[in-house]
């Protein structure tokens with residue numbers, strides 16, 4: 497494989513060159529790089545927002561019954577599985593200091 501970022505695909509015995517095209521994928525209303533506060537970079541605030549909703553779920557959005565504490569919000573459910581937990585925070589952390 498060449499090291500210029502491109503790859504070759506094979507169809508039968510014939511190599512078919514391919515190119516990489518940049519794209520941006522947005523799933524629902526989750527920001528593409530988890531920049532929840534829209535300041536242009538993934539920082540501790542972008543991690544603390546989903547962490548404040550730890551173990552809230554789509555089926556039980558306000559488990560403590562206290563409307564003054566953060567409840568489940570699909571924006572912070574990064575993997576869209578209906579639970580805000582360590583998996584979501586890990587996804588955000590994987591984008592640490594990424595500029596968007």
Ligand SMILES: [Ca+2]
Nearest residue numbers: 531535537538
């Ligand atoms: Ca941010």
Ligand SMILES: [Ca+2]
Nearest residue numbers: 577579580584
């Ligand atoms: Ca989740």
